Amino acid sequence: MQNIVKVTRRGQTTIPVEIRQKLGIKEGDRLMVEATEQGILLKVIPKLEDMAGVDAKYGRVEEIKKEIDKLREEY
Numbered sequence: 001m002q003n004i005v006k007v008t009r010r011g012q013t014t015i016p017v018e019i020r021q022k023l024g025i026k027e028g029d030r031l032m033v034e035a036t037e038q039g040i041l042l043k044v045i046p047k048l049e050d051m052a053g054v055d056a057k058y059g060r061v062e063e064i065k066k067e068i069d070k071l072r073e074e075y
Contacts, residue, residue, distance in 0.1 A: 015042075 003016040015025060023044060025031070030045040058064070 005013045007013050032043040034041040
């Protein structure tokens with residue numbers, strides 16, 4: 001999907017609605033901007049609340065809290 005966008009004098013541009021919808025980008029989302037050899041790369045920074053449960057396969061919350069407390073005591 002290719003689109004042509006315009007850069008304003010303040011360096012701003014608009015991401016076309018089709019791309020925002022396809023990638024789930026909403027108002028207020030944060031993007032990381034990276035310069036690559038191919039051009040500009042925009043990456044969506046996931047919100048903390050969207051990350052809930054992402055590491056569930058590594059253990060239950062209670063187990064992880066106990067391990068963290070143990071590491072703090074050792075430190």
